[in-house]
Amino acid sequence: MWSWPRRRQPQCVxxxxxxxxxxxxxxxxxxxxxNVGGVPISANSxxxxxxxxxxxxxxxxxxxxxxxxxNAVLSGNAESGxxxxxxxxxxxxxxxxxxxYQGSLGSTPVGGLTSIVSGEIDRIxxxxxxxxxxxxxxxxxxxxxxxxxxxxxxxxxxxxxxxSTYTSQDVTMTGGLSQITVAFRVFxxxxxxxxxxxxxxxxxxxxxPEALLRxxxxxxxxxxxxxxxxxxxxxxxxxxxxxxTVPMTDEQQKIAFEVMTKITRNPLIQILRxxxxxxxxISNLADLLNPVKAFPDSFNTLTAPTSNGLxxxxxxxxxxxxxxxxxxxxxxxxYPLQGYVTVRNTxxxxxxxIPADWxxxxxxxxxxxxxxxxxxxxxxxxxxxxxxxxxxNQGLDLINALTDPLPTSVVGFYENSFVSGTGLNGTVLxxxxxxxxxxxxxxxxxxxxxxxxxxxxxxxxxNTLTNGTNGVYTVMQNxxxxxxxxxxxxxxxxxxxxxxPGAGTYSTYDLAFTGxxxxxxxxxxxxxxxxxxxxxxxxxxxxxxxxxxxxxAAQISGEYALLTQAGVEFANLIPGQQATALVNGLASxxxxxxxxxxxxxxxxVSNVSTLxxxxxxxxxxxxxxQVRLQSAGVQTDIVVNDEVxxxxxxxxxxxxxASQAASQKIx
Numbered sequence: 001m002w003s004w005p006r007r008r009q010p011q012c013v014x015x016x017x018x019x020x021x022x023x024x025x026x027x028x029x030x031x032x033x034x035n036v037g038g039v040p041i042s043a044n045s046x047x048x049x050x051x052x053x054x055x056x057x058x059x060x061x062x063x064x065x066x067x068x069x070x071n072a073v074l075s076g077n078a079e080s081g082x083x084x085x086x087x088x089x090x091x092x093x094x095x096x097x098x099x100x101y102q103g104s105l106g107s108t109p110v111g112g113l114t115s116i117v118s119g120e121i122d123r124i125x126x127x128x129x130x131x132x133x134x135x136x137x138x139x140x141x142x143x144x145x146x147x148x149x150x151x152x153x154x155x156x157x158x159x160x161x162x163x164s165t166y167t168s169q170d171v172t173m174t175g176g177l178s179q180i181t182v183a184f185r186v187f188x189x190x191x192x193x194x195x196x197x198x199x200x201x202x203x204x205x206x207x208x209p210e211a212l213l214r215x216x217x218x219x220x221x222x223x224x225x226x227x228x229x230x231x232x233x234x235x236x237x238x239x240x241x242x243x244x245t246v247p248m249t250d251e252q253q254k255i256a257f258e259v260m261t262k263i264t265r266n267p268l269i270q271i272l273r274x275x276x277x278x279x280x281x282i283s284n285l286a287d288l289l290n291p292v293k294a295f296p297d298s299f300n301t302l303t304a305p306t307s308n309g310l311x312x313x314x315x316x317x318x319x320x321x322x323x324x325x326x327x328x329x330x331x332x333x334x335y336p337l338q339g340y341v342t343v344r345n346t347x348x349x350x351x352x353x354i355p356a357d358w359x360x361x362x363x364x365x366x367x368x369x370x371x372x373x374x375x376x377x378x379x380x381x382x383x384x385x386x387x388x389x390x391x392x393n394q395g396l397d398l399i400n401a402l403t404d405p406l407p408t409s410v411v412g413f414y415e416n417s418f419v420s421g422t423g424l425n426g427t428v429l430x431x432x433x434x435x436x437x438x439x440x441x442x443x444x445x446x447x448x449x450x451x452x453x454x455x456x457x458x459x460x461x462x463n464t465l466t467n468g469t470n471g472v473y474t475v476m477q478n479x480x481x482x483x484x485x486x487x488x489x490x491x492x493x494x495x496x497x498x499x500x501p502g503a504g505t506y507s508t509y510d511l512a513f514t515g516x517x518x519x520x521x522x523x524x525x526x527x528x529x530x531x532x533x534x535x536x537x538x539x540x541x542x543x544x545x546x547x548x549x550x551x552x553a554a555q556i557s558g559e560y561a562l563l564t565q566a567g568v569e570f571a572n573l574i575p576g577q578q579a580t581a582l583v584n585g586l587a588s589x590x591x592x593x594x595x596x597x598x599x600x601x602x603x604x605v606s607n608v609s610t611l612x613x614x615x616x617x618x619x620x621x622x623x624x625x626q627v628r629l630q631s632a633g634v635q636t637d638i639v640v641n642d643e644v645x646x647x648x649x650x651x652x653x654x655x656x657x658a659s660q661a662a663s664q665k666i667x
Contacts, residue, residue, distance in 0.1 A: 021584070022638045025619045029583035031612015032130055040612030041130055043121045044604045047439035047446075051114050054450035055095075059462045059473075063094050064112065066476045070513075071110050073480055078510035081524045082476075083108045086531050090542055092449040092549040093462075093531065101553035104560060113553060117442060120556050123570055124437040125605070131577035136568060138581055140433040141589075141598060143566035147419045148427045154414040155425045157405040169399050170392050171371075178392055179305055180368035187298040188388030191380055195276030197288050200383065201376050203369055204333075207289050207354065207362025208345040209256040210248045217243045220274055225267040226285075229259045253353045260286035289354055291361040292319040304329060304364035305371055313364045321357040325364050333363040419565060423596065431596030433562045438604030440596060441555035445548040452545040461538055464501075464530045472501040472527045479512050479523065487512070501526035590620025591627065 021029070031040035054060060063085075070082045084107060087096040095112030097105050109115055126132030170178040181187045197215060198206065205211040216226070217240065231237055233255045239248060248256065263271065263285035271285060272278075279288075280296060287293040292314075295302065302313040306328035315322050326334070326347070334347045350359035369375055375383075393399045421428030431440035456462060465473050475496060478484060485494040487508050494512050495505045504520015506512040515522025535542045592598035599620050607613035626638050656664075 020587075021640055022587075022619065022622055023640055024615050024622055025583070025586055026640065028586055028612055028615035028619050029580075031610060031615060032579050032583050035612070037612050038607065038610035040607050040610050040616060041125075041133065041602075041605050042128075042607055043125050043437045044439040044443070047121065047436070047443045050439075050443045050446040050450065051118060054446050054453075055114055057450060057453055057457065059093065059453060059457050059466055060095055062466055062473045062477075066473055066480065067112070068110055069480045070476065073509045074513060075510060078513040078524070080107060081514060083110065085524065085527060089528075090531055090535055090546060091553075092453060092545040093534075098546075098550050098553050100550065101557050104557040105553060113549070114446070117436060117446075117552060117556055120559060121437045124434045126573070126575075129575050130579045130582070132573045132575055134579035134582040135573045135577065136434065136570075138585075139566055139568050140563070141430060143562070144428045144430050144433060147421075148423070150414055150418065151421075151425060151427050154406060154411055158411055166403075166405050168393075169402055169405075172405070174390050174392065175373040176371040177387060177390060179310055179371050180303060180365070181298055181301040182392045182394070183298055183301040184387050184390040184392070187295070187301065188384050188386075188390070190279070190295040190298045191384035191387060193277065193279040194288075194294060194380060194384075195272075195278065196380060197275045197277050197294070198380050200369070200378055200380060203366050203375065205345045206366040206369075207291075207350055207359060209253045209260060209286075209289065209353065210243070210345070212260070212285075212288055213240075213243050213248075213256060215275060216271060223267055223270055223274075226259075226263060226271065229263065230256060233259050250349060250353060257286060257289070257354055260284065260289070286354075289362070290358050291365060299361075302365060302368070304368045306330075313361050319357075321361050322364075323360075325360055329364055330367050333367045419562070421562075423594070428562065429594065429596035430592075430598050430601050432558055433566065434559060435596060435601065436555055436559060438601045440601075440604075442552055445551040448548040449545040449552075452541050452548075456534075456538055456541055461534055464533070465527070470500060472523065472530055475500050475502060476513075476523050476527075480509070484512075496520060496523075501530065586616060586619045587623035587626075590623040593624070 028040070030036040031038070055064070067082055071079055074082060084096050084099075084102075086094045087102070087108060088099040091098045091113070095114055096108040097113050097116065102108075105113075105116055111118075124133065124136060126134075126136065166172070167179065170182065174184075177184070196219065197212065199211065199215055202211050202214065216223075227237075227240060230240055235248075235252055235255055239246065239252060261284050264283060268282070268285055272282065277288070279294060281293060282288065291302070292299050299319065300314050300317045303310045304313055304325065306325065308328055311324065311328060312322050313325065314320060329347070332346070336346050336349065345353075347359055347363040350362065353359070354362075415426055419428055420426055421432040423429045423432070429435070431438065436442050463471070465471050468474065469478075479494060479496060479502075482494075484496050486492060487494045487506060489508065493505050493507050494509070496503045496512065502512065502515075502517075502520050502523035502525075504515075504517035504522075506515075506517040506520065506522075511517055511522065513523045515525055586602070589598040589602055594600070602620065603617055606616045608617070622638060626636060629636055
């Protein structure tokens with residue numbers, strides 16, 4: 001059954017070509033779906049080789065034979081003791097599951113830890129069924145993506161930049177508008193009523209006569225009455241004609257303000273219509289510069305950011321301005337910045353042009369609006385439409401009490417309790433979930449342990465375990481084979497000769513291994529004594545191999561846990577399915593270039609001796625190239641057109657001819 005790709009391959013910039021598969025992607029698909037040219041995906045060869053090399057070491061092989069045959073005659077503590085020999089002191093020597101990981105991986109099976117590893121690799125790879133592997137890969141990758149979204153968001157939410165600018169969840173969820181007012185409906189309605197009177201891209205000049213004139217004259221040639229009044233008052237016509245590019249002087253703005261106070265009645269009505277202003281109570285044009293008049297329903301709710309936090313702009317419903325703002329507002333709205341190119345209409349300048357309380361209120365509103373995200377990229381009608389429906393955290397006291405974006409308990413949950421991967425900040429790598437099949441952790445550590453054991457073996461460190469007739473492994477094997485007698489519980493006993501490890505007489509096989517006997521203490525205690533002697537004489541080498549073996553066990557244990565968290569039920573994976581999602585998703589997998597990520601994993605399990613395996617790698621490289629080229633605007637022919645013209649049905653027409661249309665006219 002064909003399935004839709006997990007993430008659609010990036011398309012060529014500027015092309016109208018349909019489709020999303022490339023030619024090399026199709027080659028990879030033939031290999032994946034039909035083994036064309038050989039099996040394209042299998043467990044990483046290096047990890048299989050490392051396990052094989054380890055398993056073929058003489059000391060490992062000899063004990064593996066003892067364990068295998070011993071399980072046929074031993075039971076209970078004797079069987080468990082043999083299977084887990086040295087698990088707590090030298091697990092790499094006996095291929096045992098380290099004691100610390102037996103809670104998650106279980107007691108050591110007959111095949112040793114490597115059999116658990118091999119079994120994990122086989123089930124990840126679907127035991128040769130690529131369709132099962134495809135399903136598993138999709139679930140694992142989806143889990144990785146969603147988990148990391150939460151982990152990374154947690155890190156970013158409380159990073160230094162976020163916490164240094166954090167004010168409240170209200171500010172965050174409203175884009176900063178709650179710093180101006182939380183009476184969103186009435187504020188939005190006031191904004192809507194102002195129509196086009198305020199240019200948000202010109203916020204630094206908010207409240208200035210020049211800014212208002214620009215709004216009027218950039219939308220029309222102006223009204224004759226307004227132009228005449230300005231020129232008669234002494235403002236040159238060239239200033240008016242270039243109002244959108246040439247700044248007015250403070251003296252000219254002062255004159256313009258006085259003119260505006262006299263624009264009333266019909267000229268005012270025409271200007272308000274021009275600016276789409278419906279604000280009630282505007283009696284002259286200058287009223288649009290007075291926030292009490294411009295925001296009749298919301299002015300007494302307005303606040304501004306100050307050096308002491310948010311503070312009221314107006315202290316009462318009569319419109320008295322908070323004079324503390326003269327020293328507490330941000331410097332950029334109060335005074336010109338010396339040595340910098342800056343707007344002319346700061347408070348210290350604007351108060352010379354319009355009434356001081358109007359100027360201070362306008363600068364306070366400017367300071368608030370400038371805290372709104374991307375405010376310069378919107379316009380008043382759009383902003384008003386958004387503001388009207390905004391909601392705050394009213395009544396949610398615990399949310400309002402937060403002093404950081406995330407409380408410590410939430411950070412701890414996501415970073416420590418939710419999931420734990422080996423990526424940056426604990427993010428989950430695909431390798432953490434299914435990496436053993438690609439050799440992640442396993443190859444290097446199994447090889448390291450094997451090299452250590454091989455070196456020690458060559459130095460004769462294991463002679464007491466393996467040599468001649470006296471080695472404890474040899475004695476164990478002989479005992480299992482009945483060479484020292486076959487204890488049957490009916491009087492026949494086993495007697496291990498004096499001078500051999502575990503020497504003594506035993507009534508059962510189990511006692512021969514665990515003791516006590518007469519006079520012996522058993523083969524397992526004897527083995528522990530000899531292995532402890534080996535450790536004492538080679539402590540650093542044993543410590544290194546034990547660490548490596550624990551790393552292998554930790555990887556498999558981690559995979560078990562993460563696959564469970566990802567909701568993977570191997571029994572529910574459907575065999576025999578076509579791996580079409582893998583084919584369609586190859587390009588997007590190739591874009592995940594993180595170490596231990598999707599591209600790394602798929603390269604590691606691609607059989608490069610086959611055309612399909614090489615095509616998998618080529619497809620991922622191609623996808624990365626496509627993104628690089630797209631960023632430069634370079635077109636490519638990577639994507640193959642998947643549209644083929646089809647025969648069209650002879651459907652009836654719903655169109656009139658010219659003569660038919662002409663005949664229907666009514667004259």
